Amino acid sequence: MAEVRFKGRIVVLATVVLLVFTAIGSRLAMLHLRPVDWVVRPIMEARSFESKPAANRGRIVDRTGRILAMDTPSYHVCIDPKWISEHGDPVAVARHLSDEFRLSEADLAGDLAQTHREYTRIKKYVSGHQIKRFKRMNMGVVYTPAELVGGVETNIYLKGVWFEEAPIRKYPNGPLMAHVVGFSNLEGIGSAGVELRMNEYLRGKEGYRKGQVDGSGREIYRTREMDIPPEDGATVELTLDSWLQYQVEKIIEKTCHDFNAKAVWAIVQHVRTGEILAMASFPTYDPNRYSKAPEEWRRNRAIGFNYEPGSTMKAAVIAAALDHDVVDEGDVFDCEKGYWVYGGKALRDSHGEEDLTVADIVKVSSNIGTAKIALEMGNQMVYDSLRKFHFGERLDVGLPGEEGGIFYSPKHWSKISITRIGMGHEIGVTALQVLSMMNAIAYNGVQMQPYLVKRVVTPDGTVLHENKPEVIGRPLDPPAARRMQQLLARVVMEEGGTGTKAQVEGYTVAGKTGTAQKIRPKEEGGGYYSKNFTSSFAGFLPVENPEIGIIVVADDPGEYTDSGRKINYYGGTVCGPAFQEIATMAVEYLRIAPGGNRVYVARPQE
Template sequence: MRWRFYFILIVFFLVTGVLIGRLVYLTVLDHPFLLKQGNARSLRVIQTPAYRGMILDRRGDSLAISTPVDSVWINPKDFPDTRDNILPLTKALGISVAQMHDLLKRYSTKEFAYLKRGVTPDVAQKIQVLAIPGVYLQREYRRYYPTGAVASQELGFTNVDDQGQEGLELAYNNWLAGEPGEQRVLKDRYGQVVANIAELSPGKPGRDLNVSLDSRIQYLAYSVLASTVKEYDAESGTIVVLNPKTGEILAMTNYPSFNSNQRVTKKNKSMRNAAETDMFEPGSTMKTFSIASALDSGKYTANSIIHTAPGYFKVEKNIVRDEENNGDITVTQVLQKSSNVGVTQMTLSLPPEHFIDLLRRVGFGDQPQDGFPGESAGKFFYPQQWHPFALATLAFGYGISITPIQLAQAYEIVANDGLHCPLTFLKRDTAVTCSRAMDEKAAKSMLAMLESVVTNDGTGFKARLKDYRVAGKTGTAYVAGQHGYNWRNVNSSFVGIAPVSDPQLVVAVVIRKPHKSHYGADVAAPAFSAVMSGALHFLNVPSDKLTSGQVSV
């Protein structure tokens, strides 16, 4: 029996010696290898997202701001694909079991796949509580737009990676986007960061963007526009507000709109900034520039007499008509009564190049260059030789397509004594260099004549304001279709300037295909009046003296 005791004792010492030897080898001789392997499983270099700069209106109010959110990702190789893990995970994320199985199948050979981006804090907390191996949280940023649908087409939006996709977010993405940093962290077995070890490279936050928009005027314009489109059962509408002295765009809004806080998966019509992209024939708002060209020629003055009887005028084989027989009227009255016959006669009495050159100088046919991506130049084709009827229709706003921002820009020149100040979406803190686009004398005469339109004798009397002198022009243009003009569809517009004594604002209103009324005087002029009045009061612009030809309303 004694030999058995010694045998067991020897075996015990041999096993103990082997274990001690292995322990010494692992902890002393092979320590660097083990440390490397341990770090490989717990130390990670992660990218820290950069904070995207805010978009602020001219008064410092936030229009776009990035808020921290968590995204959920998975390492399919570490995820235990069991019913007990999949059911609570899909329930917390709001996805189907089928979607989960499809994702695991598609990324079976990968070590990274997003399950859901930008989840709410409540969902993130549920994921943390579940503590499922292979499922992790990652801190990111998501864009939030306090104004919602009010300025969505202008501001645009970012994608899930917080990169600009449309609008000002896209135009100034390089300015707004920061540079991500890198950090070495210690993670637990669930992939959660338990300690920050070292900052390898600091992230660089994006820069704030101060834009020219005034959120007060933007809200007002959107509200007025929405109610006008609904009241007249219109297809859509646009309002633009400019400062003619600086070229700053104070408001630009379209209706219908969309809420940029709600992620969209496909583009639709309401996402377009129609003020910059959608073209229309301007109709009678073009008469301002037909007459300006006539004044600039020196052949006509504001008091020159134009014979418009009997209310129509034959051009080649076509007839140009007025709403009524206005008889002998002055050039001012041609504009005041919006006479097609009058502007046709004046335009055809001058060389075509004179009129065309003025249209080009006020911006028709060229992009506004205001910095908005996708801005349209409109359509302004002119042949080597103009036929009289083509020139006649151009004089009262047909045969040319422009955008609402181009219309506002052209009237900015009239408001600014013939000077064009480049348009911008950025807040200007320094003086801007403006260039001559129209003769100063002609521009001053046009402003005075446009004021006569907003009187009891003019077509724009519904655009009057109680405390300010207003100048402006109505427009009503039939919409062209595949088979010619559809006489049941029109675009109604009004563009105006105030105060006349010292113009501070230009407001352009375009209502597309209204059905309960057609005329710009009835549809667009009241909307102009509401926006212009509110905007002038927001800006504390002092009232100017009313002329005897205007009345308070």
């Protein structure tokens, strides 16, 4: 009887065991062969991965192909504190990473102690050179210290350490052309200059990758569902020439120091195409360390600084008077021996003259003579004529931060405004506007669109955007422009002209000096400073067949004598010599013949 009961228990126990294993097997079969959604979802989520590979930002190059801005490989140093605490050696990780990357070992130990975290970035933007002692391995890196251990090179496996790719923007020429090229921030977004204006072309398109990983976190390539590679940004080709730009930057820096100016800026432009060949401003900055520079140093004064131009404006007003047959070169005006009262306000010349022809008014830069010519023209004619030169509006050269100047309509003028606007007061301009006006005179009355982006090209050679010479106006008829060219040549080439220091040996140069008192802010009482000036010289050469136009502007140059008198601040004194140096260098480099002929392709000097 007992034996029967024992056998029955065995059968019951075996049946229970069989049922249990049958249930487990059925459950396993169901989970593996026909798993339900709530089982599958977390598993797939844990194994799936998505990434968005970053595209390289496009390059910026000059007209010769020299690289001005480019992405270079760099990396973020990252750790997984949780993984290191479970599988690695936190002490070794902290010691070796602190030694190699000059980090605080105590701070690293604090990061490693946060074992609930799986991702911590401990060092940003290290170069490939800085990680040369590390070799990537599964779930970590192999580190080879510089010091030998017992005379033998040692490899140390640091689990939970890896390097995250993070391209960084580099400007290999440092400050060269900084105000034109600009910079992009650490997020790869253009923030100034061409980097900002052409950001849509430069930034490229990030890729997209979707797939699965194994238990060690490695991608299973055969399960990759989608792989869209990133598209690198396009290359932006500028019209500027690096060698020419470098020489201009050196010259204006020297001018700034020699004449104690607050700032100096200059532009070199091709007369008949509108291409900007050089655009420089000093003080400058290094876009590789843009955050270290004062904001004012990052300002592109060539296009972003409004100033009263002074006597360079006389070229536009008198050219317009000739164009409208209001005056002729030989007409004579009484210049009142340098002192004249009109509308209850006195107007002075730096040198008193009596009767002067229109030609000599230009040559010696008479304020009184120009004011009387402007009165002959009348308010509306003066206003319309200057508007034809595009004063009072942006020229859209292709950079952010461009100012449009300040030029009010005649309804806002006082009785004496016309006498002041003709000599370059009561009007705000940029250097680019003045040079564009001067080049219009040089090009027989045709004004060209200034531009500095030549074209935009994708990595595969497709041209996305291209600028070509474009006429934006004809402010003067050719005969009047040619007559004005000769009058401006007398300013430089004849004794007694205000611009004789701008002469270039072997070439005929035309141009105009400008010296204007700076405006005193309202909070300081308004009006004009008596000893603070903006000085300039704008001109072109060769007069026979103009090829290049150049402008140089200096903010508050000069020095004081022991008696408190200010000297060496006139445009012809400060900016004329700088123009001469730039022009002498440019005609040699660009191979411009004395008769003009043509500009040869710029190339490095032999």
